[in-house]
C-alpha cells in the first residue's frame with residue numbers, strides 16, 4: 001500500500017500523534033525536536049506538514065518541501081506561514097481556528113488580573129525572598145474599569161464577555177464586524193479608535209498583518225491615560241515594542257501583560273528587564289484541553305488532506321466549495337475541459353483568457369475563470385497546476401485574466417464561453433450542461449456544434465467543398481485510426497468545421513497529411 005507522509009514539525013499533543021501512528025496509509029514523521037536546518041531535509045518527503053508557531057513556513061521551507069500538498073497550522077494565527085508562497089506552489093494552507101480560543105481567552109484574563117495585582121512580583125517576594133510585606137502590594141480592581149478590546153473575533157468577544165462578568169465597562173473596536181455583534185452582547189461598539197485609547201485597560205485580539213502591525217505605537221500611547229494597562233496575548237509587534245519599553249519605563253504605562261514577542265523565543269528581550277511587566281512564553285494556547293483538541297483536529301485534517309478528501313479551514317482556496325450550488329459544479333468541470341481543449345488547438349503562446357457566463361451561472365463566473373486557468377495552463381506548463389495556484393501562475397506568465405457576465409441571449413438557460421487570445425488571433429468555445437449532467441460544447445469560434453468534451457479528437461476547419469469527408473476518412477483508415485463520431489458544422493464564407501472523434505491517438509504525421517488536403521484551412525489534434 002502506498003502511504004502518505006505527514007511530517008509533524010512542532011510539538012503537538014500525543015492524542016493527534018496516536019491518530020497518525022495508527023492510520024494505515026500514513027507514514028508519520030515526528031520532527032519537532034529536530035534542528036530547523038535538518039527539518040529542511042526531512043520536509044522534502046512530506047505530502048502534508050503540521051506546524052505551530054515555532055516553525056516558519058517561509059521561502060526556504062517551501063522550496064525544500066517539493067512534494068508538499070497541504071500544510072496544517074495547528075493553531076489560529078498564520079502570520080508565520082507564507083500564504084502566497086503556498087498558493088504559488090499549489091499548496092493548500094489550513095489552520096485550526098477555534099480549538100485554542102478558550103485557552104487564549106483565559107490567559108488574557110490571567111494577565112489582566114496579574115497586572116492589576118502585580119501577582120508575580122508579590123508571589124516572588126514571599127516565595128523567593130521570604131519577605132512578608134503586605135504594604136508593597138496595593139493593586140487595582142477590574143471592577144468599574146473601562147476595558148478596550150481591539151478585535152472582536154473568537155477570542156476578543158469572549159474576553160469582553162468575561163470582563164463584563166467582572167463588571168467592567170467594555171468597549172470594542174473592530175471595523176470588520178457589524179456593530180450588533182457587540183451590542184447584542186451588551187458590549188459597546190466604536191469605530192473611533194480614540195475611544196479605545198481612552199480606556200483604563202486595553203487588550204488586542206487581531207491577526208498580525210500589514211494593517212495591525214504597530215497598531216499601538218508612540219503616538220497612540222501618548223493619547224492614553226497615565227497609568228494605562230496594556231495586554232497582548234495575540235502577536236508580538238501589534239504593540240510597537242520600543243514604544244512599550246519606553247512608556248513602561250516612564251510609568252505612562254503602569255503595567256503590561258505580554259504573552260507574545262516580535263521575535264521568539266524571547267529570552268533576552270528588554271521587556272523582561274522591567275519591573276512592571278508580566279510575561280509568559282507564548283502560552284496562550286497551552287492548556288491540555290486546547291492542545292489535545294488542536295492535535296486531534298490537526299491530525300484528522302492532515303489525513304483528510306493527504307488523501308485529497310477535504311481541506312477543512314483552508315486559508316488559500318480561491319473558491320469556497322460550500323458556497324457553490326449543485327448546478328454550477330458540472331459547469332466547473334466543463335469549463336476546465338473546454339479551456340484545456342481550446343488551449344491545445346490554439347497552438348500559440350496565450351496572452352489573455354476571458355470567461356463569460358450567462359444565466360444564473362453568471363454569479364459564479366469568477367470561480368469558472370479559476371478553472372479555465374487550470375485548463376489552459378495544464379497544456380502549456382510543466383508545473384502541476386491546480387485551482388490554488390492557477391491564477392498565480394497565469395499572472396506570473398503575464399496572461400491577462402478577465403471575466404464578463406452577459407445577459408442571456410443564446411437561448412440556453414446557462415452558458416459559459418472561454419475566449420483565448422494568442423499571437424495568432426482569438427479563439428472561443430462555448431458550452432452548456434443539459435439535465436442529468438450532460439455536458440456539451442455548443443460552439444467553437446463561429447461554428448455551432450453539439451459535442452461531448454471527451455476523448456481524442458481532430459478538429460479541422462476546411463473549405464466546404466465536396467469530397468472532404470471521404471479524403472479524411474481514407475487518411476485515417478490508412479493510419480489504422482477508427483472514427484467513432486464525425487460532426488460537421490457549416491459556418492460563414494463557405495467554411496466548415498469537422499470534429500472527428502477517434503479511438504486512437506493521431507500523431508503529427510496524420511495531422512500534417514490532413515493539413516495538406518486542398519480543402520484544409522487548419523487542423524489540430526486534442527485530447528481531453
Ligand SMILES: NC(=O)C1=CN([C@@H]2O[C@H](COP(=O)(O)OP(=O)(O)OC[C@H]3O[C@@H](n4cnc5c(N)ncnc54)[C@H](O)[C@@H]3O)[C@@H](O)[C@H]2O)C=CC1
Pocket residue numbers: 075076077078097100101104150151152153154155156173174175176177205206207208211212233234235259260282283284285286
Ligand atoms: N497567544 C496565543 O497563543 C494565541 C494567539 N492567538 C492570536 O489571536 C488572534 C485572534 O484570534 P481569534 O480571535 O481566534 O481570531 P478571529 O479571526 O476570530 O478574530 C480576529 C478579529 O480581529 C478583527 N480585526 C482584523 N483586523 C482588525 C483591525 N485592523 N482592527 C480591529 N479589528 C481587526 C477581525 O475582524 C476579527 O473579528 C490570532 O490571529 C492569533 O494571532 C490566537 C490563539 C492563541
Ligand SMILES: O=C(O)CCC(=O)C(=O)O
Pocket residue numbers: 052053054074075076077078100282284285
Ligand atoms: O502555536 C502555538 O502554540 C501558539 C498558538 C497561537 O499563537 C495561535 O494559535 O495563533
